[in-house]
Amino acid sequence: MIKKILIFTSFIIIAVFVSYIQATPMVIDTDSGYDDILALIYLIKNPNIKIKAISITNGVTLVDEGYVIVSKLLTIAKKINTPIIKGNRLIPEPDNYKLYRFDNPKKVSDSILNINEFRAIPAEENNQAYSLPTIFENLLKNDKKIILVALGPLTNIAELISKKPYIKEKIKEIWIMGGAFNTKGNMECFREGVRSTTAELNFFLDPKSADKVISSGIPIFLVTLDATKKIPLSKEKIEILTIDTKKNSSPLNVINNKILKLMGSGEGKYLWDVITVVLATNPRLATYRAISAGFSDDLNNCGVIKIQKQMKGSVLKTVEKINADSIYKTYFNKINR
Ligand SMILES: [Ca+2]
Numbered sequence: 001m002i003k004k005i006l007i008f009t010s011f012i013i014i015a016v017f018v019s020y021i022q023a024t025p026m027v028i029d030t031d032s033g034y035d036d037i038l039a040l041i042y043l044i045k046n047p048n049i050k051i052k053a054i055s056i057t058n059g060v061t062l063v064d065e066g067y068v069i070v071s072k073l074l075t076i077a078k079k080i081n082t083p084i085i086k087g088n089r090l091i092p093e094p095d096n097y098k099l100y101r102f103d104n105p106k107k108v109s110d111s112i113l114n115i116n117e118f119r120a121i122p123a124e125e126n127n128q129a130y131s132l133p134t135i136f137e138n139l140l141k142n143d144k145k146i147i148l149v150a151l152g153p154l155t156n157i158a159e160l161i162s163k164k165p166y167i168k169e170k171i172k173e174i175w176i177m178g179g180a181f182n183t184k185g186n187m188e189c190f191r192e193g194v195r196s197t198t199a200e201l202n203f204f205l206d207p208k209s210a211d212k213v214i215s216s217g218i219p220i221f222l223v224t225l226d227a228t229k230k231i232p233l234s235k236e237k238i239e240i241l242t243i244d245t246k247k248n249s250s251p252l253n254v255i256n257n258k259i260l261k262l263m264g265s266g267e268g269k270y271l272w273d274v275i276t277v278v279l280a281t282n283p284r285l286a287t288y289r290a291i292s293a294g295f296s297d298d299l300n301n302c303g304v305i306k307i308q309k310q311m312k313g314s315v316l317k318t319v320e321k322i323n324a325d326s327i328y329k330t331y332f333n334k335i336n337r
Pocket residue numbers: 030031032033035036059151152273
């Protein structure tokens with residue numbers, strides 16, 4: 001009997017060890033919106049992913065608000081050792097930026113993330129020496145390349161590449177939620193008398209950084225609005241993704257359900273960042289098209305990207321066909337555990 005237990009225990013140790021060494025190292029940059037939180041829950045619960053750091057960018061929420069949200073989420077998930085980096089606050093704010101702050105960060109941090117009165121880790125308790133360049137400096141010491149996932153405006157990542165260009169070699173690929181090609185954007189922009197509805201929010205908020213990143217030469221997968229619009233968030237989908245907390249009442253599941261309820265279904269509702277992280281961890285759930293893309297010459301043109309005939313930036317891969325049911329199923333299976 002003892003022998004059997006020993007053999008069984010050895011198997012478990014080996015299995016845990018193998019899954020640990022095979023886990024893909026990932027750094028996440030987020031603007032801490034509703035769908036960002038769901039995407040983080042999915043990655044936290046994914047045993048194939050080792051989150052090396054989370055950096056916070058200005059976007060649908062601001063850096064300081066986002067820091068509270070992410071630090072509370074990590075505390076609830078018992079992952080307090082994951083470095084959280086407060087990113088650059090100096091986003092070049094468009095005139096109408098405030099109009100596009102859809103989410104309600106205070107409601108999220110004060111209510112939804114207050115399960116059992118978990119508190120945010122105050123800034124001084126977390127290691128303020130963290131920065132994206134120092135995190136990558138440390139990661140350079142290991143052989144394995146990092147997958148970078150960008151779920152908000154690309155301010156932090158552009159800064160990282162500019163400050164430490166040699167770090168590019170450490171990045172296997174970047175999965176970016178951003179941009180729109182052949183579809184209407186998700187915001188309206190008025191600049192110099194020109195009205196545009198073609199821009200996507202993340203690129204619109206910091207087009208110069210987006211341009212820098214997609215021209216960086218790092219392999220990039222772009223999950224544009226063209227792709228995410230293929231998977232609208234319907235009432236039925238919300239029901240499918242809602243976890244039966246009577247059977248599985250982990251705090252992250254409760255948060256998943258509350259965020260989905262808060263987001264609601266209907267026109268303009270999508271799980272942009274969830275789709276991005278599910279694909280980043282399961283690229284086979286979509287097909288891709290290699291393109292050459294760049295920004296229109298006028299970077300103030302609301303962050304509109306164009307497919308170019310001439311090779312300007314990196315060769316990017318954009319999502320073409322996407323399997324909606326598999327995306328949702330994969331998300332649900334990973335978090336319902
Ligand atoms: Ca986001």
